[in-house]
Amino acid sequence: MYTGVVESTGRIQDVSRYENGARVRIAADTTGIKPEDSVNVSGVCLTVESVDDDGFEAFLSSETVRRTYLADLTPPVAVNIERPLSTTGRFDGHVVKGTVDxxxxxxxxxxxxxxxxxxxxxxxxxxxxxxxxxxxxxxxxxxxxxxxxxxxxxxxxxxxxxxxxxxxxxxxxxxxxxxxxxxxxxxxxxxxxxxx
Known part of the structure; x- marks a missing residue:
């Protein structure tokens, strides 16, 4: 769950399309982000596959490709980044699930x-x-x-x-x-x- 209070921005550097999905490479501050974490990328809850000092990669399922515009972007494009709400964090926005309609x-x-x-x-x-x-x-x-x-x-x-x-x-x-x-x-x- 997220609050919709953006922590930082990143830039999509690469988009690879596949038959049943896509993969994105995002240049971003990766402080506090590790593989298997959920990260809200411009409203889309994605699971981090790999991370390094310069950014992270995530896979887009066929459902995510269908409902979002991420796989259609021509890099570089700015995106919003928010990590999930922690149990000790303040709730500043509203309940945001990261499941784009x-x-x-x-x-x-x-x-x-x-x-x-x-x-x-x-x-x-x-x-x-x-x-x-x-x-x-x-x-x-x-x-x-x-x-x-x-x-x-x-x-x-x-x-x-x-x-x-x-x-x-x-x-x-x-x-x-x-x-x-x-x-x-x-x-x-x-x-x-x-x-x-």
């Missing part, structure tokens, strides 16, 4: 003073999980929805988030990993079961 895209970026407002398309079938002031994970970043229309939703990105995450490199048309709030999913599931 789908990919959305940036449709607008506007500067509002020191902040930037990012607007994204709402992925088909996920409108019910987005509410104003609710949580959403985008590329693994815990963000608050500022407003929600029929086909788009927006978030405000404060200067610190802009500086320490790979979101600063996103422009209109770029893909972004979308993970709906797991609590919203459970509420929707219970509502569906109850028939209202």
């Amino acid at each position: 789908t990919v959305t895209e940036v449709v607008d970026v506007t500067r509002l003073g020191d902040d930037r407002r990012f607007t994204f398309s709402i992925p088909e079938g996920y409108r019910q999980y987005l509410v104003e002031k609710g949580a959403v994970a985008l590329d693994g970043i815990s963000l608050t929805v500022t407003d929600c229309a029929e086909e788009t939703f927006s978030v405000a990105v404060v200067p610190t988030t802009d500086e320490v995450t790979a979101l600063s490199e996103k422009t209109v048309g770029d893909p972004v990993h979308f993970e709906a709030d797991i609590l919203a999913k459970y509420v929707e599931r219970q509502r569906t079961i109850a028939g209202y």
Whole structure:
């Protein structure tokens, strides 16, 4: 489990595609990362296969390739890095599982003073999980929805988030990993079961 509070950024250096998956090489600070650890890479929970002083490698299953854009990247590309929440750590964001639902895209970026407002398309079938002031994970970043229309939703990105995450490199048309709030999913599931 993660919090969506990005610890650092890295860069995908290499992507190798296979018949049933892919492998990525990520240049990153590997302090505290060892083989078999789970690491959130721009919202995608990956298992570290190998690690050295310059970065680590991870395998993408066919399901991960299908639901994410990682295997389609042309390196080098900046990615967000977060290690799992420790039992003694502070919980600063919201519950982020690192199980990406789908990919959305940036449709607008506007500067509002020191902040930037990012607007994204709402992925088909996920409108019910987005509410104003609710949580959403985008590329693994815990963000608050500022407003929600029929086909788009927006978030405000404060200067610190802009500086320490790979979101600063996103422009209109770029893909972004979308993970709906797991609590919203459970509420929707219970509502569906109850028939209202």
